[in-house]
Amino acid sequence: MGKPSMAHGGRDLGLPSTISRRDSVREPFRLLPKTRFGLLRKTCFGLPPKTCRFGPIAETGYPRSQLLGGRRCRSQISGFWLGRLWSGVRLAKVPSGGRDLHEEGPTGRLGWGGWVCDNGTMTLALPDIPDLAACLERLWRQIPVGRVATYGDLADALGDRIAARWVGHCAMHHAHDDDCPCHRLVRADGGLGNYISGRIEDKRRRLRREGVASRDGLVKLADHRFTRFETDRPLVALRRAQEAIVEHVSLRPPRKLPELVAGVDVSYTASGEGVAAYVLAEAASGNVVWKTIVRRPVRFPYITSFLSFRELPLLVDLLDEVDRQVHRADVVLVDGSGLLHHRHAGIATHLGVLRGQSTVGVTKKLLFGTVDIGGMRPGESRPVLIDGEPLGVALRATAGSRRPIFLSPGHRIDRAGAEATVRAVLRGRRLPEPLYWADRLSREAARESVHFSQMEHKPDDSGKGETGER
Known part of the structure; x- marks a missing residue:
């Protein structure tokens, strides 16, 4: 991942009538790896397609000619130079599963923070923000009986080990029931850690019934560790969105x-x-x-x-x-x-x-x-x-x-x-x-x-009101 440059001298570049390859890497932008670019099928400012590799094109299922040459996307400006036009452009919040750019209706989704065509204009979009708590619950329900996973293992399955602390927090604060397998989450050293019921003995007892013994408060990870999660690693997508922004x-x-x-x-x-x-x-x-x-x-x-x-x-x-x-x-x-x-x-x-x-x-x-x-x-x-x-x-x-x-x-x-x-x-x-x-x-x-919420749920003087919890 590249760092933003600071060597452009404060110039605000306009849109030229012709662009050379040298112009295409003018600071503060830089040429990304070739795999991050798509060749435009049509010419850009009158240049052959091979000189138009300076705009990042998100990896999508759309033909590349549709990205910048579709009926609803009339501009032939590449993403590189479009970046100069962001001032005053309103953020487009794009629904998941966007439709083809040639269809009428919602905007098309072009990928991680990618370009979005909407009525002939192009804006920058936030990626879909996942329901991470629901993702985490789906992951820990994959841990089979007789196995355990560490908080870090689940963070890795989400896409970034830095989330391990939040995984531990969520294990202690979620909608819990008797069928919940959150007792199968342990610390990195095999320590049992805390349990949502508040009693470590409850966690130890449930694991023992499933054939997972602990000695001196530690589970032997070499015998019981589970890491083969089916996951789309949602944090990886968000990390890519950040990497796209920095360019x-x-x-x-x-x-x-x-x-x-x-x-x-x-x-x-x-x-x-x-x-x-x-x-x-x-x-x-x-x-x-x-x-x-x-x-x-x-x-x-x-x-x-x-x-x-x-x-x-x-x-x-x-x-x-x-x-x-x-x-x-x-x-x-x-x-x-x-x-x-x-x-x-x-x-x-x-x-x-x-x-x-x-x-x-x-x-x-x-x-x-x-x-x-x-x-x-x-x-x-x-x-x-x-x-x-x-x-x-x-x-x-x-x-x-x-x-x-x-x-x-x-x-x-x-x-x-x-x-x-x-x-x-x-x-x-x-x-x-x-x-x-x-x-x-x-x-x-x-x-x-908080105050108004409490006022709204306060019983009335007749005693007929209902209390509620926020």
Whole structure:
């Protein structure tokens, strides 16, 4: 996987009448492996097909001529140059099992975050976001009697071992019944681990009845381990979507400091609802000029490095509302990582690319990368390195907090511009003002949601009302 380039000098390229192969690899994009490209059957800007290999074409069941030459997809612009037109393009949420591009009706689904033709236009789409809890339950029901699997084995079957902690959490918090085989999940060393009933002895007894003995609290994995799951590994598809996004990141220095900076943050209620907040502030004064929230159910769990697929649907709806109210910011600060991510595709990057918006990721903890933060002085910043390359910044914002914040460019801004933007809206707090108030607003709205939910289910004075649980 390639890293986004920072060597394009901040130029905003237009659409040329002719394109050379040299142009096709101009920064900030780079030529991907040949297997990631499809030759267009028709010419592109008057060039032979063999020179048109610079646009990523998702692997689909559609003939390649339909992808860019179909009746409903009139543009001959390749994905490479279309990336220049993302600003202001609305995200298309594509249903699974999309129809052929030549048919009328729903848009066609072109693959992982792929291009979508809709009424002659092309937009970028989120991949289908799976019901991961249902996927996990299907997996552990495949474990036969007399066998066990580790939390890591199930995470591997989902597509990424990093999900092992969530697997353990889900094993303790799910709709459980007497037929549930979750007692067959054990720790990496064969330890029995916790059990949803709260009693380890219940787990030991059920395993013993199935012929799985434990000694000193350990199951002998060499005799009982099961790993042959039938699975489509849904996290692999999401990882590919992140890898596709990063190829379209633009890191360019801003022409000037932004006048309006927004912060976005998401909080959660106990009922599983997400509350996303947007706070717009003036960079010069730090004063809040506008704010709004949206509430939506959240289905995808928190898994390290996959935050985008938990919060992006919320944030996309939030920015849709911002656009309707005409309160778009010059730069959006996102509570999450940008390039400081395992695949250089944190939620700030993903959101920025999808929306054509300048974004900066700001976190209180370092998700990925290395930096020495010992002895940092107030106001001091130090580069955060990934593979020896400075992709982010650790910044000690105030004397009142010894812990720095970690920021990195998301999209349409470089590292120096990201730091300058954050510094411009610091007002004596650890977090920049727009993000501080977005955090406060989302938390308060989430608490209000709980309060109103309790009010709605409270019995009436006559005693005829019914109570309910959220």
